[in-house]
Amino acid sequence: ARILVVDDDLLLLQTLDDILANVGYQVVPAQDVAEAMQHLKETAIDLILSDIKFGEAELDGFQFYSAVQAQPHLRKLPFLLMSSLRDGVIIRSGVQLGVDDYLTKPLDADLLIAVIEGKLKRYRNFDR
Numbered sequence: 001a002r003i004l005v006v007d008d009d010l011l012l013l014q015t016l017d018d019i020l021a022n023v024g025y026q027v028v029p030a031q032d033v034a035e036a037m038q039h040l041k042e043t044a045i046d047l048i049l050s051d052i053k054f055g056e057a058e059l060d061g062f063q064f065y066s067a068v069q070a071q072p073h074l075r076k077l078p079f080l081l082m083s084s085l086r087d088g089v090i091i092r093s094g095v096q097l098g099v100d101d102y103l104t105k106p107l108d109a110d111l112l113i114a115v116i117e118g119k120l121k122r123y124r125n126f127d128r
Contacts, residue, residue, distance in 0.1 A: 001046040001120050002026045006036040006064065007082075008054050012105075016049070019109045025116070033064045040074060047120055052083040052090065065099055078119035082107060 003025050005016050010031070017027040028043055030036035032054055039045065048068065052061035061081050068074045081094045084105040094102050101115050 001116075002028060002044060003116065004028045004030060004036055004039055004043075004045045004048045004050075006030045006033065006048070006050040006061075008032060008051065016107075016112075019112065020116075023113055033067070036064065037067065040068070040071070045077060046123065047078045047080070047116060049080045049082060049116075052081055052085060052094070062093060062097060065094075065097055069098070076123065078116075078123050080115065080119065 003020055005013060005020075005027050006029075007013050007016075008031050013029045013031070017029060020027050028039050028045065030039055036048075036050070050061045050064055054060060061083070065079055065081070068077065068079060078100045080101045080103060081099050082103040082105055083090070085091075086104055091102050100119050103112060103115065
């Protein structure tokens with residue numbers, strides 16, 4: 001499976017690439033929402049894992065999710081948000097929007113892989 005990972009932290013992007021590549025996933029890294037949207041136009045993606053907070057001028061993870069949902073061919077893609085923010089209001093906001101899951105940083109590698117595997121299984125059962 002090909003996973004789009006969106007985060008402005010280069011070290012975290014590399015770490016996630018290492019973790020996910022070790023279990024057979026292909027990672028498509030993006031440092032911001034604009035780069036992620038470009039990847040979505042050019043590359044077949046199976047799951048999105050995105051941070052919530054980016055630089056001041058950047059779209060946030062919620063806006064990114066909304067932009068993905070505005071594309072009919074991308075609506076069924078599993079979309080996971082991750083953040084170091086543990087604020088209940090923020091978590092509820094993501095869940096209310098319809099994101100598939102919310103993971104808190106620092107990410108537990110085993111939990112991350114389990115969540116991704118579960119979401120991909122469900123996604124593969126949908127008619128695309």
